[in-house]
Each structure stands twice: as structure tokens, then as C-alpha cells.
Amino acid sequence: MAGDGEVDWKTRALPDATTRRRLLLAANDRMSAVFEAIDAAPALRHGMLEPALAAIEATDFGEPVEAEAAIAELVAALAVRPGWQLHRMAFGMFTPQPIFPGVVGELIAASMNPQLSTAESAPVAYAIERRLIDLLGGALGFPQGERAGHFTAGGAEANTTALIVALTRAFPDASRTGLAGLSQTPVLYVSAAGHPTWTKAARITGLGTDNLRKIATDARGRMLAPALQAAIDADRAAGRRPLMVAATAGTTVAGEIDPLTEILAIAQRVGLYLHVDAAWGGSATLSPRARSWFAGIEGADSVTLDSHKWLGMPLAAGVFLSRDAAALRAAFAADSYFTDGESDDLSVSSLQWSRRANGLKLYLSLKMMGLTGFVEMIDHAIELGETLKAALTERGWRIENDTPLPVVCFNDPGGAAPQAIAQRLNLRGQAFVTAMTLAGRPVLRAGIVNAKTEAADIWRLMDHLDAARRAVKPEPART
Numbered sequence: 001m002a003g004d005g006e007v008d009w010k011t012r013a014l015p016d017a018t019t020r021r022r023l024l025l026a027a028n029d030r031m032s033a034v035f036e037a038i039d040a041a042p043a044l045r046h047g048m049l050e051p052a053l054a055a056i057e058a059t060d061f062g063e064p065v066e067a068e069a070a071i072a073e074l075v076a077a078l079a080v081r082p083g084w085q086l087h088r089m090a091f092g093m094f095t096p097q098p099i100f101p102g103v104v105g106e107l108i109a110a111s112m113n114p115q116l117s118t119a120e121s122a123p124v125a126y127a128i129e130r131r132l133i134d135l136l137g138g139a140l141g142f143p144q145g146e147r148a149g150h151f152t153a154g155g156a157e158a159n160t161t162a163l164i165v166a167l168t169r170a171f172p173d174a175s176r177t178g179l180a181g182l183s184q185t186p187v188l189y190v191s192a193a194g195h196p197t198w199t200k201a202a203r204i205t206g207l208g209t210d211n212l213r214k215i216a217t218d219a220r221g222r223m224l225a226p227a228l229q230a231a232i233d234a235d236r237a238a239g240r241r242p243l244m245v246a247a248t249a250g251t252t253v254a255g256e257i258d259p260l261t262e263i264l265a266i267a268q269r270v271g272l273y274l275h276v277d278a279a280w281g282g283s284a285t286l287s288p289r290a291r292s293w294f295a296g297i298e299g300a301d302s303v304t305l306d307s308h309k310w311l312g313m314p315l316a317a318g319v320f321l322s323r324d325a326a327a328l329r330a331a332f333a334a335d336s337y338f339t340d341g342e343s344d345d346l347s348v349s350s351l352q353w354s355r356r357a358n359g360l361k362l363y364l365s366l367k368m369m370g371l372t373g374f375v376e377m378i379d380h381a382i383e384l385g386e387t388l389k390a391a392l393t394e395r396g397w398r399i400e401n402d403t404p405l406p407v408v409c410f411n412d413p414g415g416a417a418p419q420a421i422a423q424r425l426n427l428r429g430q431a432f433v434t435a436m437t438l439a440g441r442p443v444l445r446a447g448i449v450n451a452k453t454e455a456a457d458i459w460r461l462m463d464h465l466d467a468a469r470r471a472v473k474p475e476p477a478r479t
């Protein structure tokens with residue numbers, strides 16, 4: 001029991017409306033101050049992390065800390081390294097600064113906590129998720145009546161889901177016997193530029209990485225369809241069963257889109273399950289300007305699309321989209337104390353059981369911005385990507401990829417090492433760019449990840465890059 005003047009656990013856990021308001025405002029004000037200051041500070045700050053980490057290590061949770069002080073302390077600690085994506089000079093990987101409507105939706109989802117395992121337990125959140133699946137499936141070109149799927153923790157879960165569905169569809173008995181009971185070994189095909197989550201999926205499902213073929217790409221990192229066909233032929237000749245091809249629409253490094261229509265034709269001819277991993281690029285299917293870049297995606301059996309990437313949702317908000325609701329139930333239904341295997345409950349048709357309503361934030365954001373707002377946000381990034389490409393060319397850099405999506409891989413023709421250039425920019429906090437490998441070649445990479453970024457920032461980036469390559473000596477040629 002708390003004594004006079006003390007606040008007991010229950011009041012801390014479930015504060016009254018006035019206190020809730022005060023604490024939420026306190027959190028908001030602290031974060032707003034960080035956001036306002038962030039662009040004036042270096043894109044990456046160094047040397048402040050160690051004390052923040054030591055303070056966390058020393059925390060003993062003994063006595064409650066006054067609520068506002070605890071909030072202020074947490075925000076201040078996170079602000080030490082707020083995440084490179086929050087800065088307008090962030091040109092890193094594709095988890096952007098979340099857009100505010102998504103943050104509000106997240107707060108509502110967290111506070112009201114609808115439990116999406118069954119439609120009955122959260123009918124409104126369930127209807128919202130269905131509506132969003134319909135919208136995103138429609139953008140992909142899935143016909144009406146063939147727009148199934150659900151939100152996931154992310155692309156990794158969505159890709160793994162696809163492999164499980166493909167396995168159980170091709171080998172219905174495998175649910176009972178396990179893969180060990182199969183008469184033929186199933187094989188998964190993904191390009192060498194595909195995401196590492198496919199390796200995880202091959203391991204988790206029991207398929208095994210020996211049965212994951214990494215198909216060769218062209219110099220831009222796009223799957224070579226003839227190489228796919230050749231690998232399929234070789235596996236068939238060896239008595240194996242080609243199961244699934246996972247094409248990528250927007251490779252992680254270079255934003256390249258595999259030749260989807262060619263891959264679709266092969267999949268249809270051979271009877272392969274086609275999944276398209278469009279984790280970051282797929283959001284662009286909402287933009288009429290970009291839709292044709294994804295021709296062929298409408299023929300896929302399923303698609304991965306992360307709304308926590310280009311659509312600016314706070315983590316996590318992956319989406320698995322499928323044309324076949326029955327295949328999802330067949331893959332995931334399990335006898336249950338509250339639902340039957342024929343229902344459309346999400347616990348029946350997906351990997352998760354208790355389920356967070358990850359779609360609420362996207363629903364609220366679509367309401368607050370309108371679909372047109374999202375299209376403008378996507379087009380803005382595409383235009384900045386074009387500006388960046390034009391600027392690099394004008395300043396004599398060599399562009400190494402060729403995608404309409406807003407990510408550019410490039411190099412100094414004078415031979416300055418990408419790693420050294422990226423390190424110089426990042427250490428000075430001028431901008432965040434990455435040095436990566438594209439089809440075996442080291443490249444610099446800049447993606448447009450923050451909705452705040454404008455054309456003037458691109459030109460600032462150019463000045464920093466030019467200065468860096470002057471300062472960084474080319475690597476001596478190897479003899």
C-alpha cells in the first residue's frame with residue numbers, strides 16, 4: 001500500500017485523464033525539441049553514445065522515477081543517436097523518418113490495443129486491415145476477390161510466410177509429414193541480389209540453404225531470366241522439384257526491379273509459385289507515374305510490401321499480400337479453442353497468434369493525407385532521386401545502377417574509394433551515405449529516405465561528396 005502523499009502502482013499504471021494528457025504532452029514536447037534541433041546538428045554525432053549506454057547499464061529500476069523525468073531522460077538518451085533516418089541529410093537505408101499521422105495512429109493502436117487474432121475480438125480493426133489489403137492488392141493489380149493477406153512484423157516475416165504458403169500448396173501432406181516425408185526435394189530460386197531474409201526463410205522452414213539457388217544477375221543486380229531457366233532445368237534433370245521463385249522489385253542496394261514479366265512467364269510455364277519481394281520499392285505501385293515499372297507483379301502469387309519503409313509508417317508495418325486466401329488457411333490453420341480452420345480469422349491464416357493492429361496507423365494516415373498525399377510523397381522522392389542522378393552526372397560521377405526508384409549507386413571515375421568517401425562524410429556528420437557492394441563492385445549508395453529532404457539538400461550532398469573525393473586519395477592501382 002502506498003502511504004499518504006505517495007502514488008501507488010495502480011495510479012502510475014493507469015493514470016487519470018489529466019495526468020495522461022500531461023505526460024503525453026511532455027513526451028511530445030521533448031521529442032519536438034529533438035526534431036527541431038536535429039537538422040542543425042551533424043547527421044551523425046560521435047562521442048556521446050558511451051555515457052548514454054553506461055547510464056542504461058547502471059539503471060537498477062529500484063524506486064520509481066518521477067514520470068516526467070523518466071520521459072525526459074529516455075528522449076534525451078535516444079537523441080544522442082536518434083537514428084540516421086531522422087536527419088534531412090540522411091541518405092541511408094530505407095527506414096525513413098515516420099510521418100506524423102502514422103505516429104498518432106501508432107499511439108492509438110498501442111493505447112486501445114485491439115487484439116486481431118480473431119475478427120470477433122477486434123471487428124473494426126479487422127475491417128480496417130481488410131480494407132487496406134484490398135487497397136494495396138488493388139494497387140498491385142490483383143483482381144477483386146483475390147486480395148488476401150495481412151500485416152506482418154516486416155519483410156522478413158512476409159517473405160517467410162510466402163515460402164511456407166508455397167511449400168504447403170505444392171506439398172499439402174508436408175504439413176503432416178514434414179519436409180522429410182517428401183518424395184522430391186523442393187527448390188527456391190532468388191537472385192544473388194535478393195535479400196538475406198531468404199536464407200533465413202530457407203533455414204526456418206527446413207527447406208535448407210542447399211536448396212536455395214542464388215541466380216546470377218546482370219551488372220545492375222537484376223536477375224537473369226535465362227540463368228533462372230537453366231537452374232530450373234538442372235534441378236528438374238536431377239529429380240528435384242522447382243518450388244518457388246522470389247523476384248525482387250527494388251533490390252536493397254540498387255533499387256533494381258527484376259524482369260518480372262519474363263520471370264512470370266517462366267513461373268507459369270514451369271508451374272512455379274511466384275513471390276515478388278517489393279519490400280521497399282512496392283509502395284511506388286500506388287503512384288500512377290510508377291505503376292508500369294512493376295508490370296508483371298499483378299501475376300504474382302504473393303508480394304511483400306513494407307509500409308514502414310517508403311510509406312513512412314513507424315516500425316513495424318510489413319504487409320504480405322496474396323491472391324489465394326485458401327492457401328493461407330491451408331498453410332497456417334491449427335485446431336484452436338476459439339476459432340475453426342475455415343474462418344477468416346488472422347490467427348488461422350497467418351504465422352502470428354495474438355496480433356497487433358499494425359494497419360491502424362496506415363489507415364489513419366491515408367485518411368489524414370488522402371491517397372493523393374501519399375502519391376505526392378512518393379513522387380517527391382522519385383523526383384529527388386532524378387535530381388540526385390542528374391547532379392552526380394553533371395559533377396562527373398559515374399552512376400552504377402539504373403532504376404527509376406530513388407536510390408543511386410555511384411563511383412568516382414578518378415578511383416577514390418567509396419568506403420573512404422562515405423566514412424569522411426559520416427564521421428564529419430555532413431550526411432549519411434553508405435558504401436556497399438553492387439554485383440561485386442564497391443559503390444557509394446544514396447537513397448532518399450526522409451520526407452523532409454529537398455533539392456537544396458541534394459546539392460549540399462553534392463558539395464560534400466566533391467570535397468570528399470578531392471580529399472581522399474585514389475587507391476593505388478594493383479600490379
Ligand SMILES: Cc1ncc(COP(=O)(O)O)c(C=O)c1O
Pocket residue numbers: 094153154155156157195197248250251252277278279280306318
Ligand atoms: C528487398 C527487401 N526485402 C526484405 C527486407 C526485410 O524487411 P524487414 O526489415 O521489414 O524485415 C528488406 C529490408 O531492407 C528489403 O530491402
